[in-house]
Amino acid sequence: MIVAGVDVGSTTTKAVILDGDTIRAAVIEESGPMPGETARRVFARALASAGLREADVPVVATTGYGRRLVDMGGLVMTEIKACAQGVLFRPAPDGPIRTIIDVGGQDTKVIALNDSGEIEDFSMNDKCAAGTGRFLEVLASKLGLSYKAFVEHALSCDTTIQMNSTCAVFAESEVVGLLARNVSKAEIAAAAHNAIAQRIASMVRRVGQRGGYCFVGGGALNRALVRSLQNTLGDPIYVPENAQLVVALGAAVGARRRLGEITGRGRCPADDAEIHR
């Protein structure tokens, strides 16, 4: 059962090809201004890397902000459901996952799961940059650092400085003020990460804090953010491998289930293996 999932995000587009329980291919690319074209290109690259043709993949699921902009003739699902399915694809090492935190380039999601792995509640912040990757990018550029360097700076120190602004625009002015007071760039970077972590933590509390944290999305690759979040929430956070691909993977899982329904073979045994409790 070969299926594919394409996550057409606002910053990056991802495609995953799933064969039963194995990931055959995974591709990430910057979205650019034409998400439809990008999605098709990314899918083609994924097919090529897996050595398959389009006809080999009966069901393609699209998700993400541009899910309806691309007609791939398959399933359409929201990134919330896809994220939950992708996270539950492999069992977590430290016990059941109850809360998923997805920090993307332009939005942040917190998804609360119940004991059976069903989505119980979710909270999205997609209207403002606070708490998203965009916030850090803006501040990095204000400090004159590359994003990578910004993260390294944050990791190198522990700070007690509080940034007051969560709004990216106001935070820029606050950074200027801090620099003028001779606060080091490392401290500012660390404080910025803590500010985001606070913001995310309040989103977590809104859906009901319940432990079992899993961190995915582009933001999960930022080790400084992982550290800040762990300190703020007080519980260990599991970052799965391929954290950035989780949503596309979840879309592929959904496609697999649909394929099972269509072919009448019902759920494939691998489907049941998803929910590891």
Added chain:
Amino acid sequence: MLVFRIVDPVLRFAEPLTSPILALGMALLVPFLVQRRLRPWRLAGALLAAVACFFVAYRLACTRPAAARWLAAMNTPLAAVFVIVIMPAIYLPPGRVRRAFLAVPAVILVLAGLSVLDAYRSVPPTDAGFHWFLIRPAWLMGGVASLLVLVRPVLNLARFRFAVRLTCLLVLVYGGFAFRKDYDDYRAMLARRKQATPGIMNVSQAVPVLQEEWRMTYLPSAPCRFAADGGYVQGCVLEMGQRIAQVDYAAALRRDPAATSALGVLGGAAVLFLVMCFVGARWFCGWVCPLSGLGGVLDWLRRRTGLYHLKPRGMLKRALMVAGLALALSMLVAAAAGAPYVGGVGRVGNYRVPEYPFCKICPGQQVCPVASGGPAAYAGLPTRDWGYGFYRYACLALLVLFIFGFLVFRRLWCMMCPMGMVLGIFNRGALFRMVKEPLKCNRCGVCAEVCPMGIDTVRSEMQSADVGTFDCVLCMRCVDMCPRDGCLAVEHGGVRVAESRFSARR
């Protein structure tokens, strides 16, 4: 008439049906069986079996003369009418069986009419002409109940209530004129009316029509015997209470025959009364009581003028209740203490006590004679020499309260009526239940607005489904007016007899 040559023996055989013990038994058994949702034939079979058992037990008990007297003392045709006509009308679900059942009240109504014609046969040819309805009590009750049951399907709840209230008012207030047992009885009534109008203190001497030998039929309804010529049915709880207070218990213990027989009559009446309370609770206040019927006429006058009514506050209601209870109890005490009564007069020291002290202050005694016989029938207030003027002034006060209360307050008298209070005890825990579905309530307060007793519980109760209260006269205006379907309902023995259905009215 031929038909009565067949019917009369059947009625004699069916005498056990007139026992309130059977009525009580059926009132408990039928709801129980209905809740079990038996198939119609099984249900009918079970009921017939129960009735047959009772017949056998009754006949066996009647082989002992003492038991026979006691049993006979309680019997009333009303119990039979209840079991045969009223209970099926309430408990039969709609369907073929119910439609078939409607033949029963129809036949009874026809037979009641025929019994009138039959009674006319006893009129001698020299006195040919119209002599009102010569009808025995059993046929009267059966006929009225059957008529109302037959009329129910074509009337909505409000109109049906009006029909029942009007019928009861007419029968209970004017019945004394219009319904007589037979031609001799009718002539005796005319002879009595030719005498001088009895004064206020001998009104009780008017012969009660339903006295057959030593037995009287007690109904928990006012007026008692103060409608013209004693009315056709009689007996308010206080009349019974006063009689019970006036029995010479010492003599009864000595097995004095007069005292024992009085005790027997009253015992029977008390049992009947309790059964009726259990079955009907305060529904009688809302639908039957002619005092409230007369009050309803005053209420109608007020509505015609476009004036709003006054609402009694909690304090006023409580004060009235206490006053009513106090008056009732003190009058009962006076009745007991004033014995023995000679010529209707008793004494407690220098204090002259009339034979039925409460009746002398009851507004019913003032209002009903006028209602039935016109202003000429007015018997006047008690004179000042009774109880140092207490009876005169108390009577005046209650009369004013009665008229003013119904004219301005909707049902102020009912809040102090001792009869109503006794019935009110049975409003919770007996067969009638007022139920509410709080999820459907929008708290609009229309129920409280239309309630003539000023009850707020129906509106404000939001947790439990049981909203029965002591005050409630089961007039069902709240159920009728409630704009939310299925929110309020009245149940009798677990069966819904009324439910709020705004949508069905349009």
Added chain:
Amino acid sequence: MSSQFDARYRVSPTRAETAALRRRAEIVVASQRESLERIPRRPSNIAVFERWVESPPDDPAHPLVGYFCNMIPTELISAMGARPVRLGCGNPALVAPGEEVLAGEICPLAKSSFAQFMDAGSVASRCRALVVAASCDAKRKLAEVLDDFVPTFVLNLPPEQDANRYSSMVAGELERMARFLSDRLGTALSRRALRRCIDEGQRRTGLVRELQSVRSKRPGVLSIRDLFLIVQSAWRGVDTSAWLDETRKVLEEVRSCDPMDLDLRPRLVLTGAPMIWPNFKVLALIEESGADVVADTLCSGAQGLFDAVVYEETSRSALLRALAARYIFASACPCFISQGTRISRVLDLVQESGADGVVNYGLRLCQLFDIETYRLQRVLRERRIPFMNLRTDYSLEDTEQLRVRFEAFLETLGERR
């Protein structure tokens, strides 16, 4: 009757440039009409309702009296020979002009409703008088401002919905309202006219209940947006018998409708803040995402006509109290301590209609509905009824964000079925 407002500091009404205003408003209406046209099954006479909801027909014999809020007893206005027209505005194009004159952080309904008055030719400006219920802070202060434009009366509401305690107070306020209208219109309130209007209102309720019961089982026969158009046009100064006739036609049509696939979509109960034409963004979103609203508790929806005025006595006081009972004490508006009424209604509707979930529509900047969501959410969660809160304002820019949330909610419903 002395005015409720202080006459010393009146200012001349602020007017705006109307041509651009009207053009922008019409663009919004056109776009909503376009989305309406995509509804697969519509009643054949729906165009009548669309016309009515936009502008009331002309009738010089019966002047227009504008009102805000579902709690104003329209029968009282009709009985005095005027035509009540509800002026709450749902057009996002009017929010910005309103904001420029008033303040920004107030509810969009207040801002856009105010902006109507800046156009001297609008329906709002042509009203002979205004009646505003003092339900929320925004309305109360808005009434004070609007008194400079059109003579306004503020109907004070009781602090609690306790009919026992406040029935007389409300009856007194309604008398005051009658006196105000009498001064403005030159007519007097007669009991007979009031009874006639109440009886007409009862017929309206009967029709809406029947429509509701058909839709509850088969929501596909009539879109929730069309139902809202029908209901809202009843409040737009339309002759009641004309409205009854047209609605009866709709009822007959939907009753004889064939079964359709649309009847099998997820069924939702909608609760929350008013949604007034053309603010049908959320309704369109729900239906286009593949679900149906089978029942609602909105004062601007079927719930607004669901309750009827019932009276027993016909004295003036009794009739006014009957109006108070239905309009004030039965209201589920959060301006009272009224969560119980609203939650009961939601639970009852979910039970009756077998709905799959509840959607709460919160209007941004309305504190009342926001805080009510606290208890509503928890009660529904306790009873394991799926719940979704959609919090938005009039602007159309967040449609996609709402869509992804709502689709995710539908997906969770899909898992449970």
